Amino acid sequence: MHDHDHHDNELDEMTARVRALETILTQKGLIDPAAVDAIIETYEHKVGPRNGAMVVARAWSDPEFAEWLREDATAAIASLGFEGRQGEHMVAVFNTPTQHNLVVCTLCSCYPWPVLGLPPTWYKAPPYRARAVREPRAVLQEFGVQLGPQTKIHVWDSTAEIRYLVIPQRPANTEHLSEAALADLVTRDSMIGCGLATNEAAA
């Protein structure tokens, strides 16, 4: 973690401000601090991009599942146990050798929580939201991804409650890998479209 442009005393101000609100709402009986803890625990430790990686690995391993994902991503993903808030209406978009996909929410921070967890800070900040739709190739370069100029890109701006999951291309020479081992190759960024799944990706 780092604090960007915030000075320490600003962070302290914010901590105090949040604590004040939580205190008031708790005193009024409007929130249960244990529920707040449970929500944080859910998205810090239980729900994250490992879920999406399992979806991708299954799609790579099972053509029938891949087809289901194309036809009804919400149901196919729910069959693996991933569903609910910010994933109510899923669409899976498949990268090909000639077509790359990238996901953004220019208007706020829409992101498929059940499969990717909470969005990283850069996803919600103005530079990504402003530039992803106009110059995705330049943005991808900042992520270290170099696409050939002939590779077409499609950017999905999540302006409604449809949530998009990018299915990256399966890396070469992975025929021998198990589904679990394949999932280890699938990074969060590759499911946003800011990265690629590679043989070298760490688990």
Place this chain on the structure above:
Amino acid sequence: MHDHDHHDNELDEMTARVRALETILTQKGLIDPAAVDAIIETYEHKVGPRNGAMVVARAWSDPEFAEWLREDATAAIASLGFEGRQGEHMVAVFNTPTQHNLVVCTLCSCYPWPVLGLPPTWYKAPPYRARAVREPRAVLQEFGVQLGPQTKIHVWDSTAEIRYLVIPQRPANTEHLSEAALADLVTRDSMIGCGLATNEAAA
């Protein structure tokens, strides 16, 4: 003067920052502090809306001058001695009983300095720049000006080096007034289009 959202210590920071720059440039021989003083003196005390008011009063009093102003505002205004920076290319726009004119610079702060002096702070701030083109009637109401819904409005967005001067309508019952007395009725706001010239206007 008031300091809006700036705390005193921020003002002090800004004072120090400006002083630093002026010191450096003076030490380098790149600026002459007496020239800086002369520029400030010019726009604080010598050039202001009294100039524009004289133009308007002349136009009200002298149909030939009014015609010249319509045909070649830069020359007509220069004939009264008002010319130069931010007034190189003038256009005068005449209010009528059915057509009101309003001037804005949505992109920065363009304003006809030789006839109106420096723009007021509100003219350069986002609310006026954002709203004048979209909802001038609501903006005029904030200035206490109520136009009938049938009065047409034209808004001039100063996006080039053309500078616009609104010639307000001459108030009723002013036939007896001298040109100097007429000039006293012409407010700065009436020459931007945010006000009207009235018989009650203070000098």
Place this chain on the structure above:
Amino acid sequence: MNGPQDLGGRHGFGPVDVASGDEMFHAAWEKRVLGITLAAGALGYWNLDASRHARESLSPAIYYNASYYEIWLRALERLLQDAGEVSGAELAAGQSSAPGLRADRCLKAEAVSAVLKRGGPTDRPGAASAFSVGDRVRLRNHQPAGHTRLPGYVRGCTGVITLLHGAHVYPDSHARFDGEQPQPLYTVSFKATEVFGADADPALTLSVDAWEPYLERA
């Protein structure tokens, strides 16, 4: 609204902070804001669209200087005050001075898992879609002062319907508490050159999700 949230295609924000990597929070207080915001949603005073509108209604000077969870916090304070549950004096004091009105709706820890799993689907029974996949449509010059999910950068642009999603809750009315008024929802795809001009990337296409009232046949 043409507010600070409408960022697609804007210039001047600098590079993406790629180095921040997997970071989800800048500080511990941001986690609490996440949890409090979701918990307070259960009180039922507002909906997702109204909360988005509260966030985008922050002044641009604040919006662009705040982290995302600061935006959430400020909007939440506003929504709770508008609901009459919290006063400015209480926020200043950091102490409650009156009991909660909807304490009966408080989200309990044991209910969290089920509530998150249920989510909030927005598909509804509604009118049949007037457009079909492949139809050419133009996005209307729709610029309400209130909430809308039509981003400014595609207004007036012509594209093609590529997906039908059935009828969904209409955010423009929902955000102003004027009902769900479900409308057919589509994915509309554009060439980047149509959206950003002739200098745009010729190998780039993009899409937005748009409700039928945003569209006209091209």
Place this chain on the structure above:
Amino acid sequence: MNGPQDLGGRHGFGPVDVASGDEMFHAAWEKRVLGITLAAGALGYWNLDASRHARESLSPAIYYNASYYEIWLRALERLLQDAGEVSGAELAAGQSSAPGLRADRCLKAEAVSAVLKRGGPTDRPGAASAFSVGDRVRLRNHQPAGHTRLPGYVRGCTGVITLLHGAHVYPDSHARFDGEQPQPLYTVSFKATEVFGADADPALTLSVDAWEPYLERA
């Protein structure tokens, strides 16, 4: 550029500060910024368009939190550094550590009056205007990352030529020090309903001044 300066038609900035009345400066330092900025312009390193671009290139987070003269000051510091006349270290120290390069061009007090009176006309000999008063034109989808004086809110809109101004210095090239490249300049008038949509004031028209490269025949 689609930067923070492009304010026409944006929402969320609140009421006009009418109560500030005739106020021209918020504080004494703002007067010095006015004077220093005009004086430093005489050094000849930049032109009006380049200085506008320096201002609009400030990040939106800064632009919307600054008074107008703070915007001028920050842009001036940038321009002087780009010119090689001032270093960041000097600005931090508040002291010069090297002589000025163009001290010979320093604007002296006795020259101020003549310089202000002369101003900087931008009309130039140039190509004849391709359009005439009454012609219908569309403003192109022109969205350069660099400086332009075509405001975003009229892009793609159709209007009528109402004034011809002859050829003027073209800001898009001038701001990037790529020459004056004079182009015919026009005033183009629009119905507000064309610009802001069907809900706009039906008794409102508006105009922008636009160079020929911004226009196409409608």
